[in-house]
Amino acid sequence: MKEFLIGNLTWSSLPHEWFTIGGTVAFLFLALIVVVVLTRMKRWKWLWNEWLTSVDPKKIGIMYFIVGGAMLLRGGLDALMMWLQQALSVGASHGYLSSDHFQQIFTAHGNIMVFFVAMALIFGLINYIVPLQIGARDLASPLMNTLGFWLFIGGVIMVNMFFIFGGQYAATGWLAVQPLASKAFSPGVGVDYWVWSLMISGIGTTLGAINFIMTILKMRAPGMSLMKMPLFTWGSLFSMIMAVTIFPLLTATLFLVYFDRALGTHFFTTLGGGDPMMYTNLIWMWGHPEVYVLILPAFGVFSEVVSTFSRKPIASYKSAVFGMLGVSSLALSVWLHHFFTMGASADINAFFGLMTMIIAVPTSVLVFNWIATLYKGRIRFETPMLWFLGFVGIFAIGGISGVMLAVPPADFQFHNSLFLVAHFHSTVIGGVLFGIFCAITYWFPKFTGFKLNEKIGKYAFGCWIVGFCLSFIPMYILGFMGASRRLDHYDASTGWQPLFIMMFVGGLVIALGVILQLAQMLASIIQKNRVNGDPWDGRTLEWATPSPPQFYNFTTIPQVTSRDAYLDMKQQGLAEPAYEDIHMPKSTAVGIYISAFATLASFGFVWNIKWLIVASIIGIIVTFIIRGFNEDSEYTLTADEVRKLEEARTKKIRDAAAHQQNVEDLSIWDLVKVIYAFAMDVLKNKRWKRA
């Protein structure tokens, strides 16, 4: 009976180690704060109606940012914990973590950073910006978009679930190497948590990607031919095409891993004729292109930013598009470079080595493109531009070390060393993360109506660059000296400790950078340096809307005549506003329900609770059927209603402009003073007592 009710879940599997208990307490405490604040402010209904059930891609984009940002902090904490362990654990000292714990941390760090930070932030950007850039009012399938988002949330919940319900997280590396991840060698539930969190968020990604391909190919404003699309949209399109190509491979492979573990099949086992090497192939066929899924939208961001901040059109638009096309198609045939040492023949290794080196060519085309755009441009060195310059430097280091790794004989030395870890962090932090920071700084006025604080932003950028160099340049050196990755203890005679300590210090500097970024957000909200719709003198259509845009984006769908659609409009003089009837999708909670069932089913799969699995799957099917035959999913906003909304909006903007003094950016010191004054005010006037 007990097994029927709760499967393998027992008291002893509940969190009982200091780090899981710490996590549990932290999570419950955060949840409690959120609940109390929402109840106090009577915001539950607002949250549900305006945000959670919304199908507006702009709101979904913001929600992706919030969750992705929170996960960035969580994954960053993992990184600091690892660095601290490595700085301490030398010779007789074994640091403060057990090896098993250390393994769980680096596994979770990898999964969280790739799936729940980078993917989240990239999807957030695409959600918010792409419809605006192509002059669309919503997405091809708003329902699929919210479903994709909520499945992603289901994945976030599953990856953190062990904090609440115990067990442990996988200790098998971010891609669960086989046969280590099979039941025989990893009997706990960690790998199952890994499988199911990636499974549901991966399915969410596939749905989202299908949706964006439909949207970009079918919903562009009249006149916007493919070769007139902004480059961010191009990057997103290529990225999403790659995502639909590779994520099915991930889903299928994860199912096979789960079957091996739960049903006793022999796909990747060492017994029964299974083939663990096949797993390595399958997972990297997904895993390698995945990093390009992340980087292509970032390339798009840099193209937009460089062009806007040099006040020039991009140097060679066509070669930029073909560069992205080259990257995305070559990326599908390089996966074997992750395991040159596995024993494929020299010919095969040579082929994949060559393909890997060739992929540097289209990437370089892009980089030279950006540099050529800078040439003779009237460059403005504001923070988005700084992030771009930081990217060029660090990404170049990452790219060059990548070409070194692509040489199979050399790779036999570098394989599994810290050199490799330093390489991919250079590309992913320098490329993807800096791209996201650049994009957020660039489009922040679009999201909120006010600019990010430049003063603090520049310090944050400085901390990131210094911190990055302090922590990853020693990592390259350590790799050359023979330090392997995933190392939780080393001998004192190696003489590595000073370098490891340097890495930890670099991590602290990066952490300071993150704190400064949070301070930057706070300062920007306090000072509210209001802008009109177009603070950077933008070139593309997203700046044609007020900031933040109305939920229907455009009152009338714009006519596009050139690549820099909005720049043209500005030069020809903006048209008089006109109004028309607008069809908008209704909010729906279907995505939440389906994802909740999927998460419950995953939980059932992890702990082998059969009734929960069956009930949840029935729940999913029934929700699908009810929704599938619901014909009433849209409503019409009449031209008159649109006019009223627009007039109210214009008035609001005018009022705000009237009260606007030209605010100077707060410095860090100003911010501290403001916070101090606020805190004293709260204390003195005992504000928390009333309310």
Add this chain to the structure above:
Amino acid sequence: MSPQELSHHQAAADDRTLFGFWIYLMTDLLMFAVLFAVYAVLHNNTFGGETGRELFKLPLALAETLILLTSSFTCGIGMIAARRGNKNQVLIWFGITFILGLAFLGLELAEFSSLISEGHTLHSNAFMSSFFVLLGTHGLHISAGLLWMGTTLGYIMKRGLNNSMVRKLTMLSLFWHFLDIVWIFIFTIVYLRAFV
């Protein structure tokens, strides 16, 4: 918005949905591609057990193939009826498709149960694992298709054959033909190949 504009809006939305469904089918095809690749790699790894030549019954597989092909044909006829707006014909032809699908599923399950009763299960060896998972995934898709067909036909009986139902039938028929194509590959690569 005038009714004309509204129908234009709807037609554009339908066009997008259909396009999206094609992309979805391609992603599903890639999942099958993985399973086929896995089968191709593992089909000789019998770990001392029987090979496909000893286990498979070709006439049974041929019967399944013919049933599924016929169901694809009746599904096509049903779609012609749907385009003409003939509700009764739609119900009849899709009804036949439904029954043929059930028959296919029954035969497949019978084959599985006879294999299992002889002791050839998922656990036996890598060959059997990949066989059961490849065919099982296809069978699961057929079941999903039947569920979809059943509910759609139920709604057509209740609400009549409106545009949105025709749209759903279009996607359903695409899905059904897609499964047929996958099955032809299964028949060739799994069954015929075992006897070459």
